[in-house]
Amino acid sequence: MNKINWSVRFTLKNKAFMTRLALAIALPILTYFGLNFQDLTSWGAVFSLLGKFASNPYLIGLTIANVLNIVPDPTTAGFGDSKRALNYYEPHND
Numbered sequence: 001m002n003k004i005n006w007s008v009r010f011t012l013k014n015k016a017f018m019t020r021l022a023l024a025i026a027l028p029i030l031t032y033f034g035l036n037f038q039d040l041t042s043w044g045a046v047f048s049l050l051g052k053f054a055s056n057p058y059l060i061g062l063t064i065a066n067v068l069n070i071v072p073d074p075t076t077a078g079f080g081d082s083k084r085a086l087n088y089y090e091p092h093n094d
Contacts, residue, residue: 002080004071005088014091017070024066029053032062 009017029049030036040046053059072079 002078003086004073004079005081005086008085008088008091009071011090016091020070021067024070025063028063028066029059032056032059 008014012018026037030039033049033052035049040049053063073081073085076082076085
């Protein structure tokens, strides 16, 4: 079974993964509705967009697929992390 070190991925110290995750969620939504980040100038606009997103099964599936594409470690074969990466407690700095 392919294991993934989720605790290291979902930490604020792992800025690269957290940024990629945020963009993997936000960009399909903004693109589908033809918006830019600059269009979200009020909380009302943000909540309206989230409501439109939640009512669109195609967009939800597209966003889930986009998020799943950033999960595998591209430096290892398969979908899991390497044995070395499974032993990390925080992102490695090399």
